[in-house]
Amino acid sequence: MEEAMSQECVSNTNVPDAKPVSETDAFPFGKSKAQSGKPVATTIQTATEFFSHKYKMDYPNRGKAIIINNKTFNPKTKLNERTGTDKDATALHNRLSELGFEVDLKNNLTADKIKATLQRAAELKHEDNDCFACAILSHGEDGFIWGIDKLIPINDLMEPFKGNKCLSLAGKPKIFFIQACRGTMFDDGVDMNVSDAKGFMDVEPQFFRQKIPSEADFLIAYSVVPGYYSWRNSTNGSWFVQALSDVLKKHGQTMDLLTLMTRVNQIVANKFQSDTSHPDMNEKKQIPCITSMLTKEVYFTSK
Structure with a gap:
């Protein structure tokens, strides 16, 4: 036993901190399964592009964007109509179109149709596209989205876009904006006093192989942190999408995506507060939650 431990200490190897779920399979945020063979991305980048701190965003097309807008739900779900969501959908359609995306807007889809829509999108040829957005x-x-008929795991929707599944998007940004509740808690907020003071390589080869994680290059922007309600105004739309639309309109082509989303967080946190006649729901706050597996900076520079 001591000899084995000694050998492990002196060997220069990478080992997991914990045993994976099975000997051959681990799936941190999706349900990736072991595949035979080694998948290879269908888009080739130069070494300079691959090792850049910025994603290559000068392909012929910006890419596909899909907006799924569920407003009315089957009676058996006992879910209220999401008044104001059409304004969110229109705002996002306008902003994404302005950034150069080819946008498809889908209204009131069942869970199976949501899954099928995204599966078809992942099967498209994205070699000439910068990225994908949804x-x-x-x-x-928390962890689920409602179709108009039933719940669907969010991970199931992202699974087809992983680098080892959607080879034409491997190494490219996959961006998801999710406006939905993630629980039933309210954020009471906290009062705060604010003072009123004024080259990786010398020679670039023609072709080489570089392995990347299948889970890489995703950004998932949730409207709220796990466990909490997400707020929506019946006239103006949701707090999160209002802020996102405003930031994309003003800075979408000049700031990198993570900086944009930090601005969105600031607006939602500071500008919005619930104002209702129900004391248990009044003066509540909200903060979005940005989960990033991006490996580079995303700039939607004009084409």
Whole structure:
């Protein structure tokens, strides 16, 4: 036993901190399964492009964007109509179109149709596209989104876009905006006093192989942190999408995506507060949650 431990200490190897779920399979945020063979991305980048701190965003097309806007739900779900969501959908359609995306807006889809829509999108040829974007506007729970008929795991929707599944998007940004509740808690906020003071390589080869993680290059922007309600105004739309639309309109072509989303967080946190006649729901706050597996900076520079 001591000899084995000694050998492990002196060997220069990478080992997991914990045993994976099985000997051959681990799936941190999706349900990736072991595949035979080694998948290879269908888009080739130069070494300079691959090792750049910025994603290559000068392909012929910006890429596909899908907006799923669920407003009315089957009676058996007992879910309220999401008034104001059409304004969110229109705002996102306008902003994404301005950034050069080819946008498809889908209204009131069942869970199976949501899954099928995204599966078809992942099967498209994305070799000439910079990236992919998807916005889902619906009711939700932590880890799930509602179709108009039933819940669907968010991970199931992202699975087809992983680098080892969608080879033409491998190494490219996959961006998801999710406007939905993630629980039933309210954020009471906290009062704060604010003072009123004024080259990796010398020679670039023609072709080489570089392995990347299948889970890489995703950004998932949730409207709220896990466990909490996400707020929506019946006239103006959701707090999160209002802020996102405003930031994309003003800075979408000049700031990198993570900086944009930090601005969105600031607006939602500071500008919005619930104002209702129900004391248990009044003066509540909200903060979005940005989960990034991006490996580079995303700039939607004009084409």
